[in-house]
Amino acid sequence: MIAPRKLIRCLDEHWTLIEWLVERSQHSSFSVQDVQHLIQKANPQYSSEQVFKETQRLLQLEVLIPLAKSSQLELSSTILEFAQHLLHEEQLGLATDIESRVLELNRLSSRMAQAASQRDSRELRRFARAMDDRIREVLKQFAQNEQAILSLVERAKADESKLSLARRYAAVMDAFDDYIEPVLLLVDINGAFQHSISSIELQLTEQIQQIEVTGVLHQDKESLLQLRTRLLEMNQVGRESLSRCADLLMPLRDELRRNTLLSRNASFLLGQMRKKGIEHTLDPLVPGLRSDAQKFSLGSANQITSYMAELCQYQHDAYEVPDAIDSAHASLMQVPEVKDVLRKARTIKQLPDLSRWLADSYPELPVDELLFLYQELSRADSLKLEHQQDASQLDVQGYRLTLHPFRSSPEGH
Template sequence: MATPKSLVSALYDHWDTVEWLAQLSREMPSFEAEHVLAVVARLAPAASPDQQQQTLRHLVNADILQAQPRGQSYQLNTYVLEFVRGLTREHELGLSAVLGSRINAITDATRKLNEGVQGRDMDLLRQSANKLSELFRQISQQLDGDRHAILELAERAKAQQTDMPIARRYREVLDAYDNYVAPMAAMMDSGPGGTFYRHLEQAEHALDNAVDVLTVQGALYTQRLALRHVAYHAKELRRLGREVLKHCSDTLLPLREEVRQHNVLSAAISALLGRVRKRGLNRSLPVSELPLWRREMSRSVSVGAEVLTIMSEARAYAPVLVGFPEERAAGAMPALDLVDEQALTASLRAAMPVANLLDWLRAHYPHLNDATLLRLYHELIARDDWQAVQSGVASSVTLNTVRVTLYPHAIEAA
């Protein structure tokens, strides 16, 4: 048998293969060697046959795949399968009886907790608190897993082919509702018949009482803190139970109602069609027995006033004349500015430091238009050849056609 350390290492090295096999385990309880090799080849197309065989041997030696006692097939290690399904949220729906037995076990642990408080038996008190904490953890884990299992079940039912009979398509949904959601709803009933909230409330009161008694007796802070954490877990478990039950009911109830309505409608239609086939349409559905809304009524079709108005406006429609501007002459196009940027950069570097870059450009290049000056300004302050420092005082610079108000940049040597 492989050590846990080697198992975890092999699980890390071949996680994709193990995850794929865990998904296939829903349809195939055991795998032949050819199936495992096919999965390895699909996930690693570049691997040679020897490397695929080595991966199979590694999984077997690490005890991730276990050989069947009779035959040449393999199955996933139970603990590995549960671990992978827990991480990938691919849970199987649990049994309501298991959840009910764990809830009933809370009563026994609560009774022992009260006995430990009354008899001042710290060992019994600690053991009972640990037992309650473990039960709360198991119930929370099962509720969370069952919620994801319900969602997976509903999505799988919706993804089935639409031409499949609806009773067969939603068979798992009906089984899950009857065998899990309905017993769970009865168990979580807030009335006297429910056990979930009643047992949790008793355990919560017992834990709070134990914390108060230990505080009066001057017990260690760690002991009181441990009991307080268990009490908080009980409160959180009550909230989680309500949330999971509501989520499961909201997911499965619409599908269940769809199946029931479809069954009633299908039965009525089948009975009516059978009667029509045997007795004929006139004898099966006489006019005197038809519902009121099925009687023949005279109908007339008329055109409303709105339609007449639209038609009259359409007949009198006249297109609106739109005057387009005349084409500009070739000489009227604006001239493009040609700028020797290397010479401009050299001139700016020679004039450093410059207190106001835009004012300097306007003074040295007055023949350039305003768009070119602003473009050069933004390009020069973004260069790394020097340092651009923005002033905190606004100033105005008058260009050829516009006046620009800005917080000017000063150019200094880097």
């Protein structure tokens, strides 16, 4: 068994090395020579023999662990998690991690209710402590995921590489798709998270009232009160954390959406130039800046001489113009403004389905832009829409969307 004091002393002496290895662990493993080089870099006064001894010390204390069937090394998972927590470099978890803990809370609450009905104080306390541990784990998971998303956003904004915006924001978009949206469904008012919280809170309230009436298990009343308070705190903290994460990611998502639309239109325009030529493509788009009198005006002798001299030295330059991404459109894509769409929607007396109305009103709009308008209009208070529980399917440009439709509320008209 490794002595804790030796391990803590080793981490303290080589903390600079640990920071470098934590950053390295996010991308790949490392070799013994890499570790020795980093030790020498952090401690220039070390001799070769000292560097070798310190490397062996890290291996003996299991700070570094060899990979299976390989000469490469990695940081111990315990040390890595500990260092990431101190450095605020948490890895983004999954919505299923939170969901599994909520399911475990349901199981423990049923066991605790059974213990309360049997008036078994010992089992009641055991399951109450287990539920308290699970709630703490969920709170910790929310905090870690929020910190991980904050780190992703900061790295994406600070990235000065020449990669495209989609490549730079790839991790941010994955975080939105893999964490924000599933957790939004989970904590929705009709989701599993909210149902579980409500049922467990109701059960704890009934148990507390039963103790107050009968006086049985009165010594456990305080622990049940604390458990209910922590449960409600978990519900509030989760919603607030999710709201902050969405506020961090939405500006980057909108920036990527605008950039994608700009790239799509630019590619289409270059493709039209390749097929029709620059003049035939740009003449309908560029306003004329010359009058009829200027078209037929004569130039001076000096202007004509200069023009002829430039023609003598003219050399044709060959340019590679890329093909269009989508040549099916007859003109550049025009995305309507949200305020214009909202004004048009207000003129409709009854909206049976917001998504179908958008698809019928803007059939040429890309799916991502259609969903953006759908999201913005669903939040508009002036439309007074109600979120339906039954899901409906909508086929748009080869995609099948499953949405819970928004319809006009009866009191809104």
